[in-house]
Amino acid sequence: MVFILLAAIVLQNSTAATARQMTLSMAQPVAEIDLGKMKGDLARLAWSADGSEFYVQTVERDGRGNIKSVKHYVVSATSRSVKGVDQEPAWASKYWAWKSAQASPGASAFKIVVDGPRQETVRATAAPVGGALAKGGGADPLAGTTVADAASVADQSQQKTIYTLKLNGESIGDWVNEAVTPGTNFSWAPAPMSLLVFAKRDGGPLVLLDPSGRKRELAGAKSAFLPAWSDDGGKIAWLERKDRKKYDLMVAEISPR
Secondary structure: HHHHHHHHHHHHHHHHHOHHHEEEOEEEEEEEEEEHOOOOOEEEEEEEEOOOOOEEEEEEEOOOEEEEEEEEEEEEEEOOOOOEEOOOOOOHHHHHHOOOOOOOEEEEEEEEEEEEEEEEEEEEOOOOOOOOHHHHOOOOOOOOOOOHHHHHHHOOOOEEEEEEEEEEEEEEEEEEEEOHHHHHHHEEOOOOOOOEEEOOOOOOOOOEEEOOEEEEEOOOOOOOOEEEOOOOOEEEEEEOOOOOOOOEEEEEEEOOO
16 A cells, blocks of 8 residues: 555656656666577567566567567566566557557657658768779779769669657657667656657667657666656666677666656
8 A cells, every 4th residue: 555655656746747857766687688598689578567577579580671470578577587478468468559659648749750751872882983093993084984883883872761750859760671660669658647768779878758848868778778667657667788689677766856
């Protein structure tokens, strides 16, 4: 009863807080996530409603980026064990629905918009242009750029299709030549709070945004992936990268300072 009352007080105080007023406590590791054993790429991190378990999803893709297999794991917050399961738990699906939604659960007008698609052409490597001299041959001022040169440039160019998710004009992630996967690098706070936490798609600090456009980088995370706000609004979890395959599942309390 006392715990529930304290959680309610924290949530009430956090409801009206702006991004710049929020702060993280010292983060605590819950378990190690080893992709060398679990296989695939990280796709989802979810909390159970009582905070006793986490769900981690990994996916394996083919050469074209299409998902060919999905694996499911449940992490115990008490025993710190990581156990493979046959399917995503119902509580994880329910959590992911509001965590990754287009609009804040606490304020429907606080909404993510998709900017794109836009096209960009990039050259993979610098192709030699300017005739034989550019390739190390003799100086012939009339040689110019040959058809072969132009073809070489075309072969080494790549067309990129880019989608950007934005919130109040702030970019929260780019998806290049791939489908947008909402929630993989951001999490809404639960209602009635009106906040969003995100990290760069390739890992980085945790950043808070509020409806007024205020922004705050939270101390405590350096290379965060899959940020996830707890159901009661009092904690944030994320995966902190240690090396190419290993991550620590971290949890920290968040509250107004």
